Amino acid sequence: MAVSEGREESGILEKYLTDVKAIRDSGGGVKETSYYPALSNLFNAAGNALKPKVRCVMNLRNLGDGMPDGGLFTADQFQRQSEGAPKAGQLPARGAIEAKGTKPNVKVIAASQQVKDYLNTYGIVIVSNLREFLIVERGANGQPVEREAFALADDETDFWQRKAAHPHGTAVLKGGPFAEFIKRACLHAAPLNSPKDAAWFLASYARDALARVERRKELPALQNVRSALEEALGMKFTDEKGEHFFRSTLVQTLFYGVFSAWVRWHKDSPGSTAKFDWRTAEWSLHVPFIRTLYRQVADPDQLGRLGLVETLDWAAGVLNRVNRAEFFDRFEDEYAVQYFYEPFLEAYDPELRKALGVWYTPREIVKYQVARVDTVLREELGLPDGLADPNVIVLDPCCGTATYLVEVLHKIAETLREKGGDALVAADLKKAAIERVFGFEIMPAPFVVSHLQLGLLLQSQGAPLSTDERVGVYLTNALTGWQPPKGPKQRLLFPEMEEERDAAEQVKRDKKILVVLGNPPYNAFAGVSPEEEQGLVDPYKAGLNKPAASGGWGIKKFNLDDLYVRFFRLAERRIAEMSGKGVVSFISNFSYLGDPSFVVMRQRFLAEFDKLWLDCMNGDSRETGKLTPEGKPDPSVFSTDYNREGIRVGTAVCVMVRKPVRQKKPTVRFRHFWGANKRVELLDSVNAKNVDRAYTVADPRSENRLTFRPEDVAAHYAAWPKMVDLCAIAPFNGPVERRGGSLISIDRAPLEVRIRAYFDSAVPDSEVAVLHPSLMMTGNRIVGPDARRKLLKEHDFSREAVVRYPFKVMDLRWAYLANIRPLFSEPSPHLLNQRFEGNAFFISRDTADKTPEGSPFYFSRSICDYDSISGHARHFPIRVKNGDRLEKQAEATLFAALGEEPEVDKPVANLSSAARDYLARLKIRSLDDGKTAKLIWMHALAIGYSPAYLTENADGVRRDWPRIPLPGDRKALEASAALGEQIAALLDTEADVPGVTSGKIASVFKTIGLITKAGGGQIDAAGSDLEVTAGWGHKGKEGVTMPGKGRTQERAYGEDEAKAIDAEAAARGMSAEDARLLLGETTCDVYLNGAAYWRNIPLNVWEYYIGGYQVIKKWLSYREEGGLGRALKPEEAREVMNMARRIAAIILLQPKLDENYRAVAAAAFAWSSQ
Structure with a gap:
């Protein structure tokens, strides 16, 4: 069988209705055969998106039992390159077509002797009266069996007067589901034996179901389910994105439930002729939440009004068509996510799949983490049986589809069998799965899959769950509910959801968890707003923006909002503060290894854990461009055959242990993995005789912001001043446009034209938008029509504001750069105030965020864009003017540096008091003179372009403001500054360089x-x-x-x-x-x-x-x-x-x-x- 390459547009239906309407409007057609071309075009349009392609041929010859109106053939049934008839004597592989006029009911046609005769020969007949379509197949006793149907209209009048009369409007309402139906009709007779094919069919039905839910989204019963889920999970589905997310996830869950029940039903060996019925499947008894959903769906007074029962029946029907023997030869129980669920989600809702990220954690990563945790339990916590010790309680707080829990149970079974494995191993394994190997999952769909995977594992091990048993995976928000509620416990609408919540909270509050492991989500789900989690990472923010001189870290901007950070805090709190000992192992974004924002998080890890092993898996698109240091491909570890893209961020695996008897000083071990084979290399490393030997011991210190990455830094680097130690006032951010380039241009003329128009009240908004749509954009610091009207009252076009603007290094453009908010999102007004004749700007950043970076320094006579260098351009004016040009705080800082109040508008050197003292010791006077004011900055430029400096101090330069050594004598400073002057001249693309770009060129x-x-x-x-x-x-x-x-x-x-x-x-x-x-x-x-x-x-x-x-x-x-x-x-x-x-x-x-x-x-x- 083939699956569609993508979701069909509503254009198929619009074209079909346009065709039949034109035929009828011509007045020259007959009720049946005149419409054959429209039907043929319809099936060919859908069949063209399939592999192999399906082609419709009308007016079939008699191959026995009469002449059907048409047939559906696969491409291989035609002569190569032939556009004509199929090879002689072949039956249409995908069935026959019987078409009538719009008057008779399609079911009446299907019950006719003619259709029965066709079924004898063709097996499947697609019956249509142009407005209705019905798939009919030959049953076991030779009688017609009606399968799927699709109605475009209620009756003939409705079809011609309301549906066909308005092709586009009808297509908007029904185009998607109709196209899906026609594709399924083309595939109904196709062999069905692979998980991917079944996934496509079920996803197609699920899309139909979702369309039904969206049409009745205001149904009170649906709102009740949403509210109950929100209350049970302690979160909200906010705005339309969140609402859609809820509905899409609900449908997805129902279909996963049907598939899971079918898999379990098959495992019970029902016999080759047995038929699956989702209503009677016992599997849902193990998952009370699913049982509740199915009961709601089947109840006419509740979700029954959505019409989902019919789509679930279709799903069961297609599963009954599957060649189960071939299917399960290809379907590996433990890798159901990879074989079925990823393809399902890709076909069902690619955008949702993208938003949810990767479900499938590669098996090498999972096996490695579980093996390392098992070893650490044995070697560091004195538990010789590791995970198999009956006192070891394991939690995956974001278990997804239970991949980690399955591997934990495999490891337990392996250990038990190595000990001699008697006939009670299966019972021990089931007891572990129920009583001490726990998983939390907030998403209903993967939650369903997790129960299936664990159930299949136990069944394969000889310990199937009985009717009243369930594994320890709970639908819950892992980040809430760890403390008892302050008031009375909230009652939920559905008892099963209340039971689920209470059971999860018992694990959270009463179980002494010893292992926390998994792959936490990196981002919050779109439209989902958690309520209780906000303060969870507050301990990781303590002292971050407090000045270093006052005992803080002096980090003004930080980002700890990624969801995985909350899971780290949860794991730390659970192991260190509640259990007092244990192991944490996550694979996550690698930012916490050395990013300044995470310094307090690292500080807590060093305080709470005794040994940390960190495997940096790299693969970051921004920092390294997904390249190894040698320039070879370095893909994400999540890049697989089913998801070649993987994820954009670099990742790291951590294993952290807290011992009951603490070490005096924690040990941090770090290593890198690079390249396309790194997953295999990681897993192979567990077999090393001495795992620790492969790591480098890191040296986290306050001077390096407690980085977990071993550093390449010269011995005296920390003794040198940072760039911010040299300036009198803190560096300024470059301007931030965020207006889609409407205020920046490679060419001056079009920029002037559109900005003049913007400031011309006679030019309407619509014409301004034509010149550059982003000038009228709304959003961040609104610049739409309202803002324009306000700006027109206060400002005129100024030709002087059109200035040269370094957009990137050596990429000089034009910008309309004026102190007008919100024209530029952030024009950096106090930096603009430092533009005056003869001034220039030394530019750097506080932290590197790309590799390679090259020199982190730039120099410009013009103000540069905020993103002209990566890590954001911070401007150090060589000289500064006082008065209204500076904020009060900067003015006070300048006063302190000078030791006296500076004269208004007189330029003074932007040098700190320490830098001034340094120059004074070198007997340098007239510090505020233009040439002298540049000395230190030109020297810094020379140092920053030295490859030896960048190599010897690579990690120090990357992690913070670069530090530079200052010469010990005046002559050396002046010589170094002279080299810096040469660099500055070469960077200045507005000035010729004799011998290089002008004059007698070398x-x-x-x-x-x-x-x-x-x-x-x-x-x-x-x-x-x-x-x-x-x-x-x-x-x-x-x-x-x-x-x-x-x-x-x-x-x-x-x-x-x-x-x-x-x-x-x-x-x-x-x-x-x-x-x-x-x-x-x-x-x-x-x-x-x-x-x-x-x-x-x-x-x-x-x-x-x-x-x-x-x-x-x-x-x-x-x-x-x-x-x-x-x-x-x-x-x-x-x-x-x-x-x-x-x-x-x-x-x-x-x-x-x-x-x-x-x-x-x-x-x-x-x-x-x-």
Whole structure:
């Protein structure tokens, strides 16, 4: 059988109704045969989306028992490439079609002798009167059996006057379910023997069921179920997203319940001819919540009005068609999620699947965690039987489909059998599953699956659950209910839900849990608003934003909202504070390993646990681009055959143990796993004789914000000042636009046109929106029509506000940058106040968030975008002016640094009192002079572009504001600052650099980045030769530009290029070999398109990063013709050439930069004495 590639649009129904209406309106048709083409087009449109494709042929020849009106054939029944008749003598593989006019009832047609005769030959007949469709199949006794039906209208009049008369309106209401039905009709006779095929059919019925629920979403009985679920779980389904989420999950749960009951029914060996009935299945007795739902669905006075019984009957019917022998050969009980539920969710609701994330935790990860927990119980807590010890109580607080619990029971069974395994092992296993291996799940659908998986496991082990038994998985919010309620216990509408809640709370409050493990969710579900969880992570925020001088951590911005953080706090509290000993093992987002926001969380782990083993699985799209340090693919560990994308964030596995007798100092062990084979490598590592030997012992200290990552930092790094120790006033954030680029433009003219129009009251909002829709957007700090009217009263267009604006490193654009909220979402007004003649800005960030990052420093005469460097651009003005330009707090800080009140509007050096004292010790005077004010910042720039500095202090530089060594004497400072001046000049794309971009250009730079015509000749600048179409970028989600692979050709240097490098090496007093090592052993030709390329961009120039971005490639990603809307101008094409030359010049300075850094570091000023 084949499954649909995607959800069908309502266009199938609209086209069908349009066709039949046109035929009737023509007045020339007959009641039956004239409509054959419309029916044929209908079935072909649906069949075209299937594999193999299904084609409809009308007017079949007589193959016995008469001539049906049509038949459904699969593509392989036709001659190759044939559009005509199928191969002679073949019956239609997917059944016959019998069509009549709109007058007779479809059931009357189905009961006719003619249809009975057709069934004898064809087995299945799809009967239609144009307005109704009915699938009829030959029963066991040869009699017709009616299966699915679909009615477009109540009767003939309704069809012609209301439904067919309005094709589009009818399609909006019924198009989706109708298209699903027609596809199922095309597949009804298909072999059904694989889990994926069954998943598609059940998902199709579930979509039909969901459509019915959505039509009756205000039904009081449905609201009652929602309210009961909210009360039982302590959460709310808020807004329309949450409401839809509830309804979609409800339907999903019902169908999983039917499938689960069918699987269990099969396991009871009912015989090959037995038929499954979901109403009588005993499986639901083990899951009271499901029993309640089914009772509600079947009750005409409750959810029966939704009409779901019919869709559940269809589901049972298709399951009865499954070739069970073949199906269960392919269906592995323990991996039901991978084999059935993931495909079901993908077909049922891809958006919901995306929102819920990955259900399936790869088996290698699960096996590894369970094995490690078992070992730690034995070796660290003195329990020789590990998980098999009857006193070990296990909890997966977010158990999903019970993958971890299944593996825990396998490990228990393995241990029991290794001990000699008598005939009571199965009973021991069942007792563990009921009494001490617990799971909590807040989502009803995976909760159903978990019960099936555990039930199947016990059945396979010879210990099936009896009617009155259930496993210890509970539908509950794991993050609430651990303390008794302050008032009377809330009564719930359904007794079964109340029983479920009470049983879960007994586990939470009375069981001495020794192991907490699992894969906690990373994000909260859309539209679901938990009520009791808000204060759970407050202990992880204690002292975070308190100044370091006052005993805090000085972290002003932090994000601890991800859901997995709450589960860590739950596990910590449960093991450390309630049980007093135990083990925690999660796989989760890896941010907590070293991100500054998580420093207090790490502090608590160090206080509450004795040993921590951390396996960093990497695979992060933002930080490493899913690449190994060698540049090879590093996929998410969740990337599987069923979910190749995996997840975007990097992950880590932790195992943390708290001993009853505490260690004086905790031990933190850390290791990395990289590459496509890391899951296997992780699991294999459990077999090592000495697991600890593979780890590096980390050294969490307050100086490194208690990072769990072993650090690569020079011995004296912590003694050097941070960048923020050098400035008088705290750095300013760069401006934040968040207006879809409407205030920023590569070209000045269109920006001026649209902003002039925006400030012209004669131009209506609609015309402004045409110029750039985002100018009239609403949302964050509203800038829609109301805001425009307000701004028009207070502001006029100012040509002076159109300024040069570094959007990214070396990517200079235009921006309308004025202190007008909410035009820019956050214009950073106090930073704008520091724009004055002769001033400039040193730029860095507080924490790195990309790898590789390159230098974390930038320098600009213009204010740069907030995201011009990754980690956010924080601006250090070289000089500052006082008065209204500064906030009161900054003004006071400046006063303290100067030791006197600064004159209003007189620029003074942005240097802290400690930095001023340092310069004074070097006998440097006139600190507020423009040149002197830059000394320290230019020195910092020189240090920050030294590869030796970045390598030797990599982890220190990444985790916080970079620290830099200060020279111990004036001469060394001035020499270092002179190097920094060279770097600043090379970064300033608005100023020529003699010898590099202007004047007599050095021979090596002459050869770099030449715009070249493929095949030779001259570039047609007026044609398409300068269009960037090589795939360097594309528009992603919400219009964000995403980089592409583009096209480069790596090659050896040409003879002239090599000679130029040799000459430059000689001029700089270095060997040719060293020069090639610096620039790259090979070079690249970088293509705009198939006709033009930039010739000779040395490999290390092409791969050069500043502030987390690959400079030239990032620039190109925004110039792809599809986004830019035009070809490059000649000066823009040459800008890439000049960028390459500037970067090459920086790279050729690296030996001097490294020499300077090492000399300064070796004789650094003793800043700690300040």
